[in-house]
Amino acid sequence: MLKTRDPLRLTRLRSRIDILDREIVRLLARRLRFVGALSILKSRVRDTRREAAVMERVARQARRCGADEVFIRGIYAAVLRASREFQRSRLSSGQGARLGISAERIRRRKRCIMERT
Numbered sequence: 756m757l758k759t760r761d762p763l764r765l766t767r768l769r770s771r772i773d774i775l776d777r778e779i780v781r782l783l784a785r786r787l788r789f790v791g792a793l794s795i796l797k798s799r800v801r802d803t804r805r806e807a808a809v810m811e812r813v814a815r816q817a818r819r820c821g822a823d824e825v826f827i828r829g830i831y832a833a834v835l836r837a838s839r840e841f842q843r844s845r846l847s848s849g850q851g852a853r854l855g856i857s858a859e860r861i862r863r864r865k866r867c868i869m870e871r872t
Contacts, residue, residue, distance in 0.1 A: 783834070787841055794842035806835050 759765045794800070810831060817827035 786834070787838070790838045790841055791845055794845050797842075800839050800842045800846070809835065 757765070810828060813827055813831045814824050816822075817824045
């Protein structure tokens with residue numbers, strides 16, 4: 756065990772961090788559910804404009820909160836990368852069917868999106 760002058764305070768602070776970690780995981784899981792739903796509507800997995808806007812928004816939030824902007828950008832770079840990988844895996848494995856969406860409907864939706872661009 757780590758030596759400290761205040762083991763009770765150390766335990767309390769770690770407990771609070773554990774609570775935050777659980778909340779972060781819950782929110783990331785929720786985010787992935789939305790990413791999965793988006794993946795069937797998009798014509799391409801990567802949208803560099805959207806990613807740049809997300810990065811700028813979280814950097815602004817980091818500055819407002821007094822958080823290390825470089826740290827937050829690094830975390831979000833990993834989140835966006837994982838989101839792209841998640842979308843690719845869902846599309847390649849036909850996960851739309853699990854959402855009650857047929858492959859034909861997904862193809863029609865993608866054609867419609869492509870025609871508008």
